[in-house]
Amino acid sequence: MNKPSYRLIQSFLVIGLASYLSALLTDGSLANYIHHRFFYLTAIAISILCSLGVIGFFSTLTEYVQKAVDSPIKKILLSAVIISPIILTSSHLITPKTMAIILSLLCLLILLALNFRNMAKTLHEYEEKAIISLLFITFPLVLGSMVPFKPLSASALKTKGFNLASVSPASEQGNQHTIDPEKRNIMDWVKLINKEKDNPGILGQKADVIGFAYHDSRLAENHFMVGRFVITCCVADASAIGMVVEWTGGKNVVDNQWIRVKGKVSSTVLDGRIVPFIQAESVEETSEPTQPYLYP
Amino acid sequence: MNTKQNSASSVFDYKPIEAMALLIALGVLSLALSQNALTTEKWSTFTSIFLGIFIEAIPFLLLGTIASGLVEVFVEQNKLKAFFPDSPFLSALYGSLMGLLFPVCECGVVPLVRRLFRKGLPIPTGVAFLMAAPVINPIVILSTLTAFGFGKILFMRLGFTMLISVVTGLVFASAQNQWEILRPTIWIDSESSDLTCHCCGHAHDHDHDHSHSEDTHAAETKQDKRTTLSLTGKKLEQVLQITLDELFEIGRYLIGGAIIAAAMQTFIPQTLLISIGQGPVVSVLVMMALAVILSICSTVDAFVALGFTNVFSTGSILAFLVFGPIVDIKSILMFSRTFKLRSVIYMVLIPMLFVLLISISMNLFWAG
Numbered sequence: 082m083n084k085p086s087y088r089l090i091q092s093f094l095v096i097g098l099a100s101y102l103s104a105l106l107t108d109g110s111l112a113n114y115i116h117h118r119f120f121y122l123t124a125i126a127i128s129i130l131c132s133l134g135v136i137g138f139f140s141t142l143t144e145y146v147q148k149a150v151d152s153p154i155k156k157i158l159l160s161a162v163i164i165s166p167i168i169l170t171s172s173h174l175i176t177p178k179t180m181a182i183i184l185s186l187l188c189l190l191i192l193l194a195l196n197f198r199n200m201a202k203t204l205h206e207y208e209e210k211a212i213i214s215l216l217f218i219t220f221p222l223v224l225g226s227m228v229p230f231k232p233l234s235a236s237a238l239k240t241k242g243f244n245l246a247s248v249s250p251a252s253e254q255g256n257q258h259t260i261d262p263e264k265r266n267i268m269d270w271v272k273l274i275n276k277e278k279d280n281p282g283i284l285g286q287k288a289d290v291i292g293f294a295y296h297d298s299r300l301a302e303n304h305f306m307v308g309r310f311v312i313t314c315c316v317a318d319a320s321a322i323g324m325v326v327e328w329t330g331g332k333n334v335v336d337n338q339w340i341r342v343k344g345k346v347s348s349t350v351l352d353g354r355i356v357p358f359i360q361a362e363s364v365e366e367t368s369e370p371t372q373p374y375l376y377p
Numbered sequence: 378m379n380t381k382q383n384s385a386s387s388v389f390d391y392k393p394i395e396a397m398a399l400l401i402a403l404g405v406l407s408l409a410l411s412q413n414a415l416t417t418e419k420w421s422t423f424t425s426i427f428l429g430i431f432i433e434a435i436p437f438l439l440l441g442t443i444a445s446g447l448v449e450v451f452v453e454q455n456k457l458k459a460f461f462p463d464s465p466f467l468s469a470l471y472g473s474l475m476g477l478l479f480p481v482c483e484c485g486v487v488p489l490v491r492r493l494f495r496k497g498l499p500i501p502t503g504v505a506f507l508m509a510a511p512v513i514n515p516i517v518i519l520s521t522l523t524a525f526g527f528g529k530i531l532f533m534r535l536g537f538t539m540l541i542s543v544v545t546g547l548v549f550a551s552a553q554n555q556w557e558i559l560r561p562t563i564w565i566d567s568e569s570s571d572l573t574c575h576c577c578g579h580a581h582d583h584d585h586d587h588s589h590s591e592d593t594h595a596a597e598t599k600q601d602k603r604t605t606l607s608l609t610g611k612k613l614e615q616v617l618q619i620t621l622d623e624l625f626e627i628g629r630y631l632i633g634g635a636i637i638a639a640a641m642q643t644f645i646p647q648t649l650l651i652s653i654g655q656g657p658v659v660s661v662l663v664m665m666a667l668a669v670i671l672s673i674c675s676t677v678d679a680f681v682a683l684g685f686t687n688v689f690s691t692g693s694i695l696a697f698l699v700f701g702p703i704v705d706i707k708s709i710l711m712f713s714r715t716f717k718l719r720s721v722i723y724m725v726l727i728p729m730l731f732v733l734l735i736s737i738s739m740n741l742f743w744a745g
Contacts, residue, residue: 088621091621091622091625092621095621095624098435102432102435105432111432113425114425114428114429114432114433115429115432115433119433119436122436122437123432123435123436125436125439125440126435126436126439129436129439129440129443129620130439132617133617133620133621133624136614136617136618136621137618137621139614140618211625213629214625214626214628214629215625217628217629217632217633218624218625218628218629218632220632220636221427221428221431221632221635224424224427224428225428228420228421228424230421230425231418231421231425232425233422233425234418234422237418237422237643240642240643240644240645240646240647240648241642241647241648313677313680313681314433314673314674314677314678314680314681315429315430315432315433315673315677316425316426316428316429316430317426317429317430317433317638317639317642317671317672317673318671318673318677318680318681319426319429
């Protein structure tokens with residue numbers, strides 16, 4: 082592989098990454114991977130990737146067509162063409178998956194056109210190492226655009242486990258008392274019970290929460306957990322929190338099924354830690370919420 | 378180019394780690410291909426965690442590589458030495474505080490240090506900077522302050538990180554010259570990047586004519602504003618080209634690290650770690666292992682550590698907060714790109730021993 086074709090692939094990859102990230106950013110599914118407060122960093126990354134892609138294409142082009150980008154108008158027009166994939170995916174006209182396929186086909190075509198005759202000859206010109214690094218950068222792009230997103234679920238619990246310790250005190254500024262009891266989510270309840278376990282005002286309030294079901298081996302037969310994953314920074318630090326549910330049909334609830342639990346709240350002790358407890362009046366299956374994770 | 382000789386010398390330097398990352402990637406891929414409900418669940422967990430780490434880290438890596446590109450183009454060769462004192466202790470101390478000026482985290486600091494070494498940064502300064510920058514920087518100080526408040530954890534985190542980084546810097550000060558601790562490739566690479574600059578320079582001769590000599594530079598400043606403007610444009614273009622190359626070079630270590638970390642998180646039960654993690658010694662080891670496995674960016678690890686405050690002692694939390702930023706899977710992989718294997722071992726072992734000593738003695742003698 083020679084220098085210009087290496088540059089070309091680099092630019093395609095960089096533009097591909099930028100369009101994947103911008104698609105995530107614009108439809109909010111970026112929250113499936115990182116906390117909202119880091120979104121601006123991704124926006125910065127996209128703009129840097131954009132300019133890297135433009136520069137990469139410029140230098141490849143000037144290698145083949147000497148006066149390709151010599152006037153400001155040409156530069157602006159070309160830049161617009163180069164960043165068009167990003168605009169297309171971020172406005173959701175094209176999915177990142179389709180875009181990844183189009184970009185790789187285009188890349189292949191251009192490479193063949195440029196190097197068809199001296200491909201074999203120039204292959205050794207560039208270090209093998211450099212080609213490995215191209216493969217590595219392709220990895221997140223392929224994974225991100227090809228593998229459909231599925232939130233962490235009860236199966237991840239087998240390695241991650243329930244975090245029975247309270248959710249970070251740093252987020253204690255929010256006052257869960259001001260939230261209507263039936264609108265509190267699982268995280269609000271966990272915080273509240275940990276903070277004021279003896280407050281009789283809380284015990285007996287009605288809860289209405291959505292989470293996934295999980296049968297913990299430490300629980301009694303008709304008991305199960307209704308849980309959510311909490312993300313402090315990115316999915317890598319996700320930890321599950323949950324409330325113990327008591328329900329007559331508890332045995333028949335399927336692990337990993339999203340459920341809506343309504344009932345009276347009290348507290349219980351599990352492994353020496355205080356955990357909110359719901360005496361369920363109803364447990365019904367529901368669809369996965371648009372925002373599967375909770376964010377403190 | 379002496380590619381052959383170069384790759385032969387580096388067989389023992391970094392190939393095993395890289396091969397390991399690839400092997401794990403292949404293993405995970407083949408797991409994914411076996412169409413079994415359990416493995417597809419695991420596969421999506423792996424994908425989520427991997428992308429989480431990658432998306433979180435990529436902006437920081439990009440900022441670091443841009444800083445490195447700026448240093449390459451705008452800082453003159455060997456001019457840096459003049460800014461630092463001759464005393465290894467003082468220069469290491471300066472290095473440990475440099476993060477306050479360059480707020481980069483562990484992903485961004487590696488490319489920057491590499492470039493600074495090339496520009497003549499003293500070894501102790503660079504090593505101390507590399508170790509301390511992920512903690513001694515405004516963003517991380519702020520996030521630790523937010524998480525733990527103005528108190529002993531904040532001060533101990535900063536203090537011990539400075540101590541460890543200065544000591545490590547001093548250990549490296551005994552090196553006679555840079556080649557003793559750095560991988561030779563970084564010099565060859567930078568030569569080759571110059572070379573490639575020339576070879577794309579001949580096709581469009583307006584490019585890269587600035588870096589040749591002081592004379593041409595002086596002559597150019599005399600020219601009218603428009604050329605100065607286009608010269609700055611050319612320089613910025615060069616910065617971006619270097620950034621692009623470095624992104625791919627360092628990026629694969631970040632990705633390799635994220636692959637290993639995500640695989641470990643998917644397949645090694647943390648519940649097991651935490652449940653055995655009691656007792657003054659074991660709890661420190663567990664927190665250090667968690668810091669390495671989780672590979673969370675130092676800018677946010679304080680919030681994650683908070684989640685463990687009820688389970689672990691202050692000493693063990695501190696082990697997580699001090700050790701994690703210096704050593705985790707992705708930083709080890711990125712160190713190995715710049716430093717010789719022996720240096721990398723020192724850079725992992727010295728902090729490890731220090732953190733063990735500090736945290737275990739805290740747990741034993743000062744129940745905080």
